[in-house]
Amino acid sequence: MNDTEPTMSWSINEVARASGVTSRTLRHYHAIGLLEPAWTADGGRRHYEQEQLLRLQRILLLRELGLGLDAIGEVLAAQDGAAAVDILRRHRSWLLAERDRLDRLVATVEDTMTTLEKGGTMTANSMFAGFEQNPYEDEARARWGDHAIDDATARMRGWSKEQADQARSGFGAAMTALAALRADGVPVGDARVQEVIDEHYQWICLFWTPNREAYQGLADLYVDDDRFRRNIGQGDDALVEYLRDAMKAYAVERLA
Amino acid sequence: MNDTEPTMSWSINEVARASGVTSRTLRHYHAIGLLEPAWTADGGRRHYEQEQLLRLQRILLLRELGLGLDAIGEVLAAQDGAAAVDILRRHRSWLLAERDRLDRLVATVEDTMTTLEKGGTMTANSMFAGFEQNPYEDEARARWGDHAIDDATARMRGWSKEQADQARSGFGAAMTALAALRADGVPVGDARVQEVIDEHYQWICLFWTPNREAYQGLADLYVDDDRFRRNIGQGDDALVEYLRDAMKAYAVERLA
DNA sequence: GGTTGAAGTTGACGTAGCGTCAACGAATAT
């Protein structure tokens, strides 16, 4: 039925026009071994035949699906359909994950726009930190009531684990500076200490804007809760207490 | 209230740990002028102060929103919030577009997986072509009934304009070869002509699998419809008629 | 046979946002 006797070949530009890709793309596919021409003439010119066109069709289909060229190569190299389906399944998973991520980004962008339109400062919105997704939420909920936490959790919804880790590491700089000051015996009410605490408060405000009472509560929580204490003090409990006292002094002096 | 007298500075690694980015990133931001250190010491070491940390916070926030570094620079350079909101609005638009695109890709991937699992060949699914989104749909609908068209349109839903253009350009190669054969006076039933038509049929099958009657109807449509005729023949109407006859011969010989 | 034009070839650089060496200088602890 499929008698293709007078073997016909196409030049690179013919294939390009036919398939909608550029000749550069075809050369690239040749260079990376994804699509080899049927044969090359004396002058090095590439010639493609039906088999290559069919392979190109499959390549382009998979490309439309968003697969990378290496993944496409794997799919086409898979003898059994099961392996190909497996790759596609993984691809589907990450498409879905990406879509969800974009959804969350849209929400966050809208938040930020609203804040800016209200004359906000862009440092006082859209995030929440110091508490990871799960471990500290109950604690905080018990301390400050459900409303504040729901609000914060809602803002946090757009986060990945890395982002949460990243946010928590924001304590690092402040703690380093604080440790140095404490080592020098500087009292917590000293301007230098309070400056560091101000920095810490600013970092916190990246995510949440605690009032005096809430900030004092946070200070206590840092000391009282084992997980916070270990995380923040890195083994130096006295440093965390120093932080707590400094935070309380800051709250009394600077917060309403 | 915000008296920060004993100006404190942080080294690049302190800032890195505090913010969760790497020092390489901070150097990069310096190199592209996105975040300049407060000052650099003799040995060239970078030192950051509170102002830079605040700017970094804003940079990271915007980065989380998915903006590019140049866009971030623009937002931060915008004196009035309106300009910033404008950039964010545009960004939101393309986030939404991307999300929709991913949605469509997911659907297509699922289609392809289903086809493969059923033992299909991957060249016979997921697309539709020859007819653009709008101009030819009514025509086709009148000819082949609503059901076939709805089906095809549903498959086409995942397409962008470029993809449609690209798909249509698939005719190019076949037409070039066909024009040469016709110039040589080769009759439409000749094996060489039928081979080209087979190629054309394969290309069509990328998108849709017409039976004998449908393929004959498509052949007529090519000639009867002005837009098809101009598009395909590029001014050579006789060539389109040659194509039609060849397609009809192919349909009679090879299709059920 | 010479020339011209179209179509082809192989580099090579550019894109975004850094990661990841390499090779070296400087500040700090011992």
Add this chain to the structure above:
DNA sequence: ATATTCGTTGACGCTACGTCAACTTCAACC
């Protein structure tokens, strides 16, 4: 004085090609 740590400036690598640049080939025309 020296070992260790922290910092510096290149430079290449990553995706999937776009976009020159500098040549070579091939068919056609005179």
